[in-house]
Amino acid sequence: MNLYEMKEGNIMKKRLFSILLAVMLIFSLVQFVFAGTEDCTSPKVNPTTGSYDSIPILGPNPIPSSLEAPEGCILKAFKIDLDENELVDGIYKVGDDDTASTDLNSKFQVTITNNGDTFAWASTMPVFHVYVKGGNQGGNLYSYYPKYPQGVYNDCGLKQPANNPNNTGSGWSHITFYYCEKPMFYEETAWAYGGNIARKFTSIEGLNANNWGWTNGPISEGEYVLKLWAGAGQNNLDNGIHVGNVIVDYKAGTVIVNYDIFSGYALQETHLWIGNQELPSDRRGRLTNAPGQLGFKVGEEYKFNGDIYVAAHAVVGIPAVD
Numbered sequence: 001m002n003l004y005e006m007k008e009g010n011i012m013k014k015r016l017f018s019i020l021l022a023v024m025l026i027f028s029l030v031q032f033v034f035a036g037t038e039d040c041t042s043p044k045v046n047p048t049t050g051s052y053d054s055i056p057i058l059g060p061n062p063i064p065s066s067l068e069a070p071e072g073c074i075l076k077a078f079k080i081d082l083d084e085n086e087l088v089d090g091i092y093k094v095g096d097d098d099t100a101s102t103d104l105n106s107k108f109q110v111t112i113t114n115n116g117d118t119f120a121w122a123s124t125m126p127v128f129h130v131y132v133k134g135g136n137q138g139g140n141l142y143s144y145y146p147k148y149p150q151g152v153y154n155d156c157g158l159k160q161p162a163n164n165p166n167n168t169g170s171g172w173s174h175i176t177f178y179y180c181e182k183p184m185f186y187e188e189t190a191w192a193y194g195g196n197i198a199r200k201f202t203s204i205e206g207l208n209a210n211n212w213g214w215t216n217g218p219i220s221e222g223e224y225v226l227k228l229w230a231g232a233g234q235n236n237l238d239n240g241i242h243v244g245n246v247i248v249d250y251k252a253g254t255v256i257v258n259y260d261i262f263s264g265y266a267l268q269e270t271h272l273w274i275g276n277q278e279l280p281s282d283r284r285g286r287l288t289n290a291p292g293q294l295g296f297k298v299g300e301e302y303k304f305n306g307d308i309y310v311a312a313h314a315v316v317g318i319p320a321v322d
Contacts, residue, residue: 040120040156045147047132047140049161057100060133061176064102067129068145071264072319073180075128077102078110085135085171087114108179118159121177126151129178134160135171149266150185150317185266185317192216192226192246192312193237200235204278207287215278215289216248217309224248228259230316246312255302257310266317272296273311276304 054060057077064075079100080092093109094101101108110127113120121130128151133139140161144152160172194216201209212235216226225245232240244261255274261267271291273280280295282288291313296302 043157051138075178079176082172087172120156122154127179131176133173188230190230190314190316194226215311218307269315271313
């Protein structure tokens with residue numbers, strides 16, 4: 001092989017490598033855009049049906065300021081007008097033909113997938129409401145807030161109001177997305193802390209863990225209020241935020257545990273342990289503080305004898321600050 005052939009071969013390898021990287025990037029982007037929609041079978045919320053007066057820029061749509069939104073969020077609206085009542089798959093963004101927006105500088109984008117009588121969508125920013133208008137028959141308003149305090153980034157099964165026994169509409173008119181420019185919350189891990197009955201995970205014999213958090217006990221019968229601390233790394237309360245309380249009600253051999261989250265915070269997940277030992281054991285018989293292994297449900301009654309321990313974990317949405 002001469003020098004020229006070697007150079008050509010190296011150039012070809014570089015080109016193939018660049019193409020491979022581009023394909024991988026596109027595949028990752030597609031996975032991101034459609035994350036959460038592949039197993040979707042119905043909308044996250046039920047719609048309300050109604051008609052609205054025409055307003056500047058958007059036409060017949062709900063006024064953004066009339067819709068509920070988190071504190072500090074000024075809803076923006078992005079409307080897609082559908083040519084000849086046809087809903088076409090694709091990515092729609094501010095500034096495209098047949099769109100309207102209350103903020104022409106917004107980077108909002110939404111991907112639409114037409115599934116016949118319904119459609120799925122995935123956005124680049126948190127959406128709090130979607131209005132689906134169909135012909136002359138009003139529209140369906142899907143309000144994700146307040147059920148989803150942080151908004152949602154995708155959904156499926158959305159449709160226009162039905163106008164016949166087959167539960168189908170007469171043709172798409174337009175779709176309007178109401179969104180906030182950035183997430184209103186960030187997520188933090190939280191654990192319940194019971195003061196002098198709290199035991200650091202790092203101090204529990206037989207527990208191989210170096211993460212922060214506590215179990216609480218031993219607890220005899222009575223009512224207890226454990227403070228729920230988020231983001232208290234290294235078990236330092238000065239690092240954390242007191243986001244609510246965990247209420248332990250242990251009477252007559254029955255235990256009920258509930259979470260009481262302060263206003264302004266969003267409870268995303270809960271994981272709860274109640275037992276006669278500090279924490280549950282894994283399949284090998286070793287203590288574990290993995291949230292998914294804690295195994296008890298909030299608000300349900302459980303029967304116990306003697307002293308117990310309670311480890312209460314949560315994922316909490318904390319309001320974002322500029």
